[in-house]
Amino acid sequence: MSHRIARAWFALEERTDLVPELNGMFVRNGLSIVPPFRKTEISDADLATLAAYLAPASNSSLQ
Amino acid sequence: MTLPPGMSQRDFSAALRQLETAVGKEWVFSAPEDVALYRDAYSPFWDEEEERTASAAVAPDTVEQVQSVMRIANEHRIPIYPISTGRNLAYGGAAPVLSGSVVLDLKRMNRVLEVSEENAYALVEPGVSYFDLYRDIQDRGLKLMIDVPTPGWGSLIGNALDHGAGVTPMRDHWSTQCGMEVVLANGEVLRTGTGAMPNAKTWQQYKYGIGPYIDGIFSQSNFGVITKMGFWLLPEPEVVRALRVTAPRHDDVIKMVEIMSNLTYSGVIDSQFTLASPVLNGPRDAELEALAARPGGGTREEWDRYAESKDRPFWSARFTFYGPQPVVDARWEYARQRYSTIPGVQFEDGPTYRFPMSREQREQAPDKGMLGIPSLSNFTGRTPATPEVADGHMDFSVIVPMTGHDVLAALKVIGRDFAAAGVGARMGTISSFHLRTFILISSFPTMRADREFNRRVRAAYERAVKVTADNGWGQYRSHAAFMDLAVSKYSFNDDALSRFHTTLKDAVDPNGILSAGRYGIWPKDMRGSA
Numbered sequence: 333m334s335h336r337i338a339r340a341w342f343a344l345e346e347r348t349d350l351v352p353e354l355n356g357m358f359v360r361n362g363l364s365i366v367p368p369f370r371k372t373e374i375s376d377a378d379l380a381t382l383a384a385y386l387a388p389a390s391n392s393s394l395q
Numbered sequence: 396m397t398l399p400p401g402m403s404q405r406d407f408s409a410a411l412r413q414l415e416t417a418v419g420k421e422w423v424f425s426a427p428e429d430v431a432l433y434r435d436a437y438s439p440f441w442d443e444e445e446e447r448t449a450s451a452a453v454a455p456d457t458v459e460q461v462q463s464v465m466r467i468a469n470e471h472r473i474p475i476y477p478i479s480t481g482r483n484l485a486y487g488g489a490a491p492v493l494s495g496s497v498v499l500d501l502k503r504m505n506r507v508l509e510v511s512e513e514n515a516y517a518l519v520e521p522g523v524s525y526f527d528l529y530r531d532i533q534d535r536g537l538k539l540m541i542d543v544p545t546p547g548w549g550s551l552i553g554n555a556l557d558h559g560a561g562v563t564p565m566r567d568h569w570s571t572q573c574g575m576e577v578v579l580a581n582g583e584v585l586r587t588g589t590g591a592m593p594n595a596k597t598w599q600q601y602k603y604g605i606g607p608y609i610d611g612i613f614s615q616s617n618f619g620v621i622t623k624m625g626f627w628l629l630p631e632p633e634v635v636r637a638l639r640v641t642a643p644r645h646d647d648v649i650k651m652v653e654i655m656s657n658l659t660y661s662g663v664i665d666s667q668f669t670l671a672s673p674v675l676n677g678p679r680d681a682e683l684e685a686l687a688a689r690p691g692g693g694t695r696e697e698w699d700r701y702a703e704s705k706d707r708p709f710w711s712a713r714f715t716f717y718g719p720q721p722v723v724d725a726r727w728e729y730a731r732q733r734y735s736t737i738p739g740v741q742f743e744d745g746p747t748y749r750f751p752m753s754r755e756q757r758e759q760a761p762d763k764g765m766l767g768i769p770s771l772s773n774f775t776g777r778t779p780a781t782p783e784v785a786d787g788h789m790d791f792s793v794i795v796p797m798t799g800h801d802v803l804a805a806l807k808v809i810g811r812d813f814a815a816a817g818v819g820a821r822m823g824t825i826s827s828f829h830l831r832t833f834i835l836i837s838s839f840p841t842m843r844a845d846r847e848f849n850r851r852v853r854a855a856y857e858r859a860v861k862v863t864a865d866n867g868w869g870q871y872r873s874h875a876a877f878m879d880l881a882v883s884k885y886s887f888n889d890d891a892l893s894r895f896h897t898t899l900k901d902a903v904d905p906n907g908i909l910s911a912g913r914y915g916i917w918p919k920d921m922r923g924s925a
Contacts, residue, residue, distance in 0.1 A: 360432065364776035365787060367436035367484065371429060372422075372454045372502035372522075 344386055352383035396427060397450045399473050399495040410471040411451060414497075417463035418455045422503070425451040433481065433498045435488035437787025439853050439876060441843045447490045447876065449476065452498040458576070458584060458622045464499060465582040465620070468908045475499050475908050477620045479521035479553030482546065485790040485838065486557065487875025492912035493921075499620065501550075507531045508623065509599075512539060515628045516573065516599040521552040521621060525769035538631040538751075540717075540767040542566050547769020552624045556614045557872050560828035562667040562764050564717050565629050567829045569614055574598040576623035577613060580904035584622075599625035615872070616896070617910030618903050631750050632717040635766060636727055639743035640734050641708035645698040647737055648672075648710055649799035654733045655712065656797040659827065663726050668714045670833070671824035673707040674698070675806040679814055687811050708741070715765055720749075785819070785840030789852070789876075791859055793868045795825060795833040805835055805868060812862050813837065816855035818848070834871055860884065873914065882915030897922065 344350065359379055362368040374382070398407055415423045424430060433449045440446035455461045468475045476496040481489030489498060505522030510532060517528060525547040532539050542561035544554055555568040565571045574588040585591070587610050590598035602610065613619050642651055651670070658664040674683075686693040686701060693701075702709045714730060716723040727744075734740050748766055757763075763770045777784055795805045802825055813820040820839045828834040837859075839852050857880060860870065864884035873881035885892055896916045900907070907918020 360428075362436055364784060365437075366774055366776065367488065368432050370432040370452075370481065370489075370500065370502070371424065372500050373480075 347386070348388050350383075350386045350388070352380070352387050355379070355383040355386055396425075397430075397448050397495050399450050399497070400493070402471075402473070402495075406471065407450065407473075410467060410473055413467045413471075414451075414453045414464060417467060418453055418460045422454040422456070423451065424454070433478075433489045433500075435490035435875070437484055437488060437789065437841050438490065439789055439839075439841050439849050439856070439874075441786075441841065441846075441849065443846060443849075445876075447487070447492060447494050449489075449491055449498045450495045452500050454500040454503050456503045458504075458578060461499070461501075461504075461578045461620055461622055462582040462584065465578060465580055465908070468497070469581065469906050472906055473497055473908060474911050476910050476913075477501060477521075479550030479556075480524055480548065482524075482549040483553060483557060483875075484546075485788055485874070486872060490875065492875050492878060492910065496911065501620075501622075504622065510535070510537060510539070510628075511599070512537045514600055515539060515630050516625055517541075517551075517628060518574075518599055518623060518625045519551055520623060521550055523551055524548050525551065529767070529769050533754075540565075540629040540631050541769075542568065542571070542629070542767055543764055543769045544568075545764060545773050546771050548771065551626060552621055555624065555626070556621060558614060558829070559872070560667070560834075561767075562715065563629060563767055564665040565627060566667050568626075570830065571627040572610065572624055573600065573602050573627055574625040575610060575613065575621050577619035578622055579619050580906070580909050585619075586623075599627075612899060615914045617913040617916050618899060619909070629717065629767070632719070632723075634720045634723050634747060634749050635715060635717050636723050636747040637713060637715045637745055637762075637765070638727055638730060640712045640714070640731075641741045641743075642710045642734075642737050643699075643702070643708050643739040645674075645695040645702070645709050645803075646799075647740075648802055650737050651710055651712060651734075652797060652799040652802055654730075655714075655827075656831075658730055658733065659797075659831065663729055664714055664716075666715050666717055667827050668712060669824045669826045670710065670712045670802065672710055672806055674702045674705065674709050675810055676822060676824060677705075677707060679810070684814060687807060687814075692807050692811075786843045787841040788838040789841060789856060789874050790836055790838050790872075791820075791856060791874075792834050792836045792871050793863045794871050795835050795868055797827075797831060797833055801868075802833065804866065805863075808862060808866060809835065809837065809859070812859055813855075816851075816858065818852045818855045820852075820855060820859070829871070835868075875913075878912065879915045 359369050411423055411425055430449055433452050438446050453464055474493050474496040476491035477499040478489045479501050501521040504520040506520045507523055507528055509518040525543045528541055542563045542565040544559050544561050555572045558569045560566045574590045576586050578584055588604040589595045589601050591604055716726050731742055757768055760766055795801050810822050813822055823836040825833045825835050839856050842848050860880055870881045900916050911918050
């Protein structure tokens with residue numbers, strides 16, 4: 333399953349400007365026609381892990 | 396903070412503490428920023444007093460916890476609004492019909508309980524999305540195809556309960572449901588169909604059980620919380636092959652629909668087909684508006700001349716065939732032959748897909764819905780070509796009889812009405828969502844920062860409900876903010892049907908705790924006030 337998720341996130345992984353606060357804002361506020369995600373869909377803990385993974389520092393170490 | 400109607404903050408806080416004991420503190424949401432996640436992101440009342448908002452949300456993980464929530468709600472008379480995944484976007488999202496309701500968020504109940512390859516069915520919980528079931532089937536390598544609505548994040552159960560649809564032979568999701576488990580308002584659990592037998596062996600294969608067949612009363616209603624539902628699935632076909640047919644003239648629609656309805660009723664066509672008019676669904680210029688506004692709506696000669704001057708066929712239809720290769724090819728060829736009787740008709744073969752498909756082929760396939768592959772490809776938002784998009788939309792879905800006369804009338808009446816409203820309402824194509832009728836799905840844009848625009852949109856939407864009902868076309872599904880209006884058009888014999896619904900409501904939910912106002916069904920003390 334991990335390979336599928338990794339492919340879907342590839343575009344996000346390439347970004348170098350996704351500070352954790354920005355991810356949180358998009359996920360909890362939505363953007364344009366994409367509505368926000370509730371805590372039953374992605375918990376605060378999972379969101380924090382995801383945001384840390386996509387954050388600039390950890391992102392560069394993965395490439 | 397929004398409170399349940401007539402409830403004090405103190406009593407509500409006490410009730411929330413009981414709910415926390417039932418499901419765990421972290422799964423009761425009452426902080427404003429958490430409750431805000433249950434707003435309807437596309438609300439036509441955004442930030443206005445009439446916007447429907449929840450007071451809190453509670454997210455159980457088990458059937459027993461759902462039962463506990465029902466008992467607590469009855470004790471405190473708290474209105475509860477169950478959602479599956481809350482992705483009923485364009486029809487009200489996760490927001491309750493009655494402001495102050497506590498949303499019962501079933502997303503955590505996301506288990507695929509059983510999938511039978513041999514008998515082609517699945518049994519799932521309400522939080523299971525199309526993505527979830529698809530992955531389960533793919534990961535286990537089962538030769539089954541699911542049917543998906545356009546966005547794949549919705550719930551199988553939620554979509555079926557609202558009579559939603561996809562495109563394959565299993566597209567009419569309510570018709571494919573088989574057997575359900577329901578938690579009633581009093582907390583009791585019942586199973587329908589043969590599931591009522593303690594040692595049931597055909598719960599997902601035989602719908603009717605014995606005695607009255609009651610599954611239907613739980614759809615588009617508020618009589619219980621569905622905690623399990625079975626779905627019939629399609630064995631993975633050998634081949635999926637499409638056929639596009641275009642016809643040049645205005646009146647060709649009569650013959651086109653006559654053939655498609657006959658092929659459907661004969662079983663030659665068994666999946667969704669779409670019918671659109673590149674002229675009537677196309678860009679509306681001054682010439683077209685003048686033609687449409689003429690008394691009688693323009694003659695067929697005038698329309699034909701218009702279509703010819705624009706170099707557009709008047710009609711375009713697409714069919715898709717599923718099954719073993721020789722059977723699909725025979726049905727495809729037979730449909731082509733039948734349409735060859737229309738002068739000037741043109742055909743386009745394909746696309747064609749053969750199974751099994753590799754993971755890469757599935758990922759790259761452009762026609763994912765046609766292949767039962769869930770996606771979010773329609774959530775594109777802004778693009779360089781369309782830099783300005785509305786923040787949301789309300790869908791408006793009308794049931795149109797399968798005749799050419801009705802198709803013509805619907806496209807002309809609704810097209811003219813939308814143009815006159817001037818709010819950018821978009822008329823969609825006509826599709827055989829369900830088994831023997833067409834659905835014309837249109838959409839009204841909404842803007843979060845423009846109340847005046849939303850006011851005009853709401854007026855146009857209400858007008859469209861009236862105009863279509865005056866023509867005998869009902870809605871198959873309603874936006875949560877306009878359910879009373881939608882149901883008011885189903886008024887035969889002094890609202891006999893609505894009165895029957897409320898009789899049932901009072902019997903199965905005497906305290907009126909479940910989904911007050913959903914599909915116009917209100918508890919006793921709120922009737923008439925809506």
